Amino acid sequence: MRAIDLHMHTRVSDGTDRPEEIIGKVREAGIGVFSVTDHDSIDCSSIIPGLLKKGDPVFISGVEFSCKDEEGKCHMLGYGYDPESESIRHIVEMGHNFRMDTARRRVLFLKETFGFVFPEEEEKKFFALDNPGKPHLANLMVKLGMAVNKKQAIEDYINKMPNRDNYVRPKEAIEGILGAGGIPVLAHPFFGSGNSHFSVSDLRRKVERLMGFGLQGIEGFYSGFDDDLIREALKMAEELGLYVTAGSDYHGRNKTVALGDTGLPRWSGKESSARPNDGPDDSPDDSPDGGSDGCGAGFESGIPALERFLSDVRRFEVQ
Numbered sequence: 001m002r003a004i005d006l007h008m009h010t011r012v013s014d015g016t017d018r019p020e021e022i023i024g025k026v027r028e029a030g031i032g033v034f035s036v037t038d039h040d041s042i043d044c045s046s047i048i049p050g051l052l053k054k055g056d057p058v059f060i061s062g063v064e065f066s067c068k069d070e071e072g073k074c075h076m077l078g079y080g081y082d083p084e085s086e087s088i089r090h091i092v093e094m095g096h097n098f099r100m101d102t103a104r105r106r107v108l109f110l111k112e113t114f115g116f117v118f119p120e121e122e123e124k125k126f127f128a129l130d131n132p133g134k135p136h137l138a139n140l141m142v143k144l145g146m147a148v149n150k151k152q153a154i155e156d157y158i159n160k161m162p163n164r165d166n167y168v169r170p171k172e173a174i175e176g177i178l179g180a181g182g183i184p185v186l187a188h189p190f191f192g193s194g195n196s197h198f199s200v201s202d203l204r205r206k207v208e209r210l211m212g213f214g215l216q217g218i219e220g221f222y223s224g225f226d227d228d229l230i231r232e233a234l235k236m237a238e239e240l241g242l243y244v245t246a247g248s249d250y251h252g253r254n255k256t257v258a259l260g261d262t263g264l265p266r267w268s269g270k271e272s273s274a275r276p277n278d279g280p281d282d283s284p285d286d287s288p289d290g291g292s293d294g295c296g297a298g299f300e301s302g303i304p305a306l307e308r309f310l311s312d313v314r315r316f317e318v319q
Contacts, residue, residue: 002030002031002032002033002057003029003030003031003032003260003262003264003265004031004032004033004034004246004262004264004301004306004310005026005029005031005033005034005035005246005247005248005250005259005260005262006033006034006035006037006060006062006077006079006219006245006246006247007035007037007062007064007077007187007219007222007245007246007247007248007249007250007262008022008034008035008036008037008247008248008249008250008251008259009036009037009038009039009064009249009250009251009252010022010036010038010044010252011130011252012038012041012043012044012130012131013038013039013040013041013064013130013131013133014039014131014133014134014135014136014251014254015038015250015251015252015254016251016252016253016254017252019036019044019047019048019051020051022036022252023048023051023052023056025259026057026259027056027057029258029259029260030260031057031259031260032057032058033057033058033059033060033310033315034057034058034059034060035059035060035061035062035079035247036048036062037062037063037064037077037247038062038063038064038131039064039065039066039095039099039131039133040063040064040065040066040092040095040096040098040099040131040168041063041092041096041130041131042061042063042081042083042088042089042092043130044062045061045062045063045081045083046083048316049316052316052318053318054318054319055318056318058315058316058317059315059316059317060079060080060313060314060315060316061079061080061081061083061182061314061316062077062078062079063077063078063081063088063092063177064076064077064078064187065078065091065095065168065173066095066099066167066168067167067168067169067170067172067173068167068168068169068170069167069169069170069171071206071209072192073167073192074170074186074187074192074206074210075186075187075188076168076170076173076174076177076184076185076186076187077184077185077186077187077219077245077247078173078176078177078180078182078183078184078185079177079182079183079185079245079309079313080181080182080183080313080314080315081177081180081181081182081314082180082181082182082314083180085179085180085181087175087176087177087178087179087180088176088177088179088180088182090176091168091172091173091176091177094168094172095168096131098166098167098168099131099132099133100127100132101166102164102166103126103127103132103133103137104127105161105164106134106137106158106161107123107126107137109160109161110141110146110157110158113160113161114146114157116141116146116157118140118144119144122140122144126140134154134158135150135251135254137153137158138150138153138154138158139153141153141157141158150254170210170213171213174210174213174214174215175213175214178214181314182314183216183217183243183309183312183313184214184215184216184217185215185216185217185218185219185243185245186207186210186215186217186218186219187219187222187247187249188219188222188224188225188249189203189206189207189218189219189220189233190203190225190229190232190233191224200232200236203236204236204240207236207240207242208240211240211242215242216242216243217237217242217243217244217245217305217309218233218236218237218242218243218244218245219233219244219245219246219247220233220234220237220244220245220246220303220305220306221233221244221245221246221247221262221263221264221267221306222246222247222248222249222262222263223247223248223249223257223261223262223263224249225263227263227266227267230263230267234303234305237305238305242305243305243306243308243309243312244303244305244306244309245306245309246262246263246264246306247262248260248261248262264301264303264306267303268301268302268303
């Protein structure tokens with residue numbers, strides 16, 4: 001089975017690789033199906049197809065929205081959407097505007113609270129980024145000698161800024177993805193805000209609530225999950241009839257996570273009664289356009305809910 005990685009970031013958001021660089025690394029890693037899920041950006045969904053060649057991995061359009069409502073924070077992945085759809089473009093614009101507002105408030109907070117003044121030229125470069133976030137600001141602080149390392153910059157300074165509820169709501173993200181013909185998937189579902197973890201029962205309540213908005217899948221394989229969490233995620237997906245996806249959350253040099261590190265390779269072939277055998281309806285008559293038929297059948301993983309996702313999602317492949 002060729003590797004699958006449906007969760008990675010480029011420098012368009014908070015990764016360090018350019019789109020063309022990440023394609024080369026995907027090839028080198030032997031990944032057969034991939035998706036770029038930049039935060040609050042769908043740029044790569046239009047860029048990547050034009051860079052692929054015959055024989056390259058199958059590409060699935062992706063995005064990741066940072067969400068929050070009365071029940072707390074979550075990250076929502078969207079796959080296989082039409083990047084020209086106004087439905088998803090509206091949510092991207094909303095998320096981007098919130099992100100830019102937060103970036104401006106962070107710079108002001110660091111100045112007023114700690115006396116950190118960024119040179120005008122460096123500040124211009126920071127705000128000229130597509131989606132300036134914590135890693136970009138932290139790296140700049142280290143460069144200017146305001147912090148010893150990125151960890152200190154984030155934990156001792158940036159994270160001290162009081163939160164403001166400028167987030168896309170989960171319902172808005174899910175509806176925007178669905179409206180563009182995509183599949184909404186809850187990212188790293190056991191992980192909450194910061195270092196907090198959801199219990200199985202709390203996560204189930206959260207997932208069932210999100211299903212009421214149209215959630216269709218969960219990221220059952222993730223670089224931060226051990227086998228117990230994977231087993232619980234697969235069991236939950238089976239019981240609720242959800243798709244399963246696999247992602248590393250690769251960020252290049254901004255995280256110590258390798259492409260393809262999803263937990264799926266070590267899991268495939270294991271005997272487990274918790275493996276799902278059902279998922280959303282996969283009638284052949286409803287197969288989406290945009291790629292070769294039978295993608296899921298070419299990537300046997302022993303995880304039917306994952307194979308079903310790969311078969312149903314809209315994808316791009318150079319013939």
